[in-house]
């Protein structure tokens with residue numbers, strides 16, 4: 001492995017330490033190397049905190065003049081919550097900067113590299129670019145579209161059912177798969193479910209991994225049917241919660257707001273919530289990623305409207321049968337196979353006795 005790849009791998013490892021904490025910022029890691037010796041490492045710990053480059057500089061014990069810096073993302077050159085990293089790099093007299101990903105943020109977008117080069121710093125772009133790009137899919141999507149990067153997750157039986165004909169769904173997937181779902185909930189900024197899921201299961205939709213902030217819970221409830229005594233409403237003071245509606249009594253909206261819920265009125269589309277409008281409003285609230293644990297109708301809407309980027313499908317070695325038993329993607333459906341929603345090659349994993357298929361929506 002080339003030296004530059006070795007140090008970039010280390011920078012990547014640092015970047016990942018910010019997972020679940022940096023939203024809506026990217027995960028970024030940095031390493032400073034001089035004469036084959038690592039002088040310091042750093043990463044972006046949390047949104048609002050030091051950027052990776054400045055975090056690495058804050059860990060220096062020796063002079064780094066003439067050193068190389070490896071950073072997984074193009075250094076920023078603007079004043080945001082933090083001052084420009086390019087300035088710190090210039091001040092510290094770094095000689096070479098090795099970069100993984102470009103930063104598509106319009107405030108940066110190549111200008112970071114330009115400034116470094118204008119100041120006599122050698123810039124090498126694209127070191128382990130694919131790996132660096134792969135950790136910030138959420139950030140790239142969000143900064144380009146203003147919409148949350150959306151992932152649909154469901155667990156089904158080997159015959160494609162998400163519940164039995166009587167509505168029973170506890171539990172389709174095995175314990176290990178359910179543990180993994182809690183880990184996912186700690187990674188995505190929001191979790192979206194429909195009112196029918198709340199009425200049927202009275203779920204918490206929180207993350208049970210200690211130390212993780214947990215997602216904002218978002219319920220699609222077009223006519224504000226959510227019961228005041230549901231667990232979601234009762235715990236809204238503790239876990240950030242949004243109820244998205246189209247209509248509903250002012251009194252009910254007030255009662256929900258008094259419980260700490262953000263009631264968000266959105267546009268209507270064919271008698272339901274206009275998901276594109278909801279996504280755009282969630283984007284404005286800085287929700288950059290969304291895990292959809294919806295029923296079949298929500299899943300069909302996000303998929304057919306091109307709002308979903310990724311799919312996690314747990315398949316359990318169980319058969320439920322039943323013509324009336326719910327399936328993961330319902331709605332109206334698609335008339336012709338040639339018009340289907342296409343998915344990429346699956347990544348296949350085993351979780352306990354289940355199989356997890358991960359697909360990109362292409």
Ligand code: AOF
Pocket residue numbers: 025026027028029043044047048049050051052053073074075076079080081082083085103105108
């Ligand atoms: C870097 N290194 O570690 C990160 C960068 O509001 P701010 O100041 O935190 O700026 C956020 C923007 O800065 C973000 O949208 C992205 O373009 C860049 N993030 N850049 O050089 C870092 N986290």
Ligand code: ZN
Pocket residue numbers: 051052053075076077082083084085086
């Ligand atoms: Zn920066």
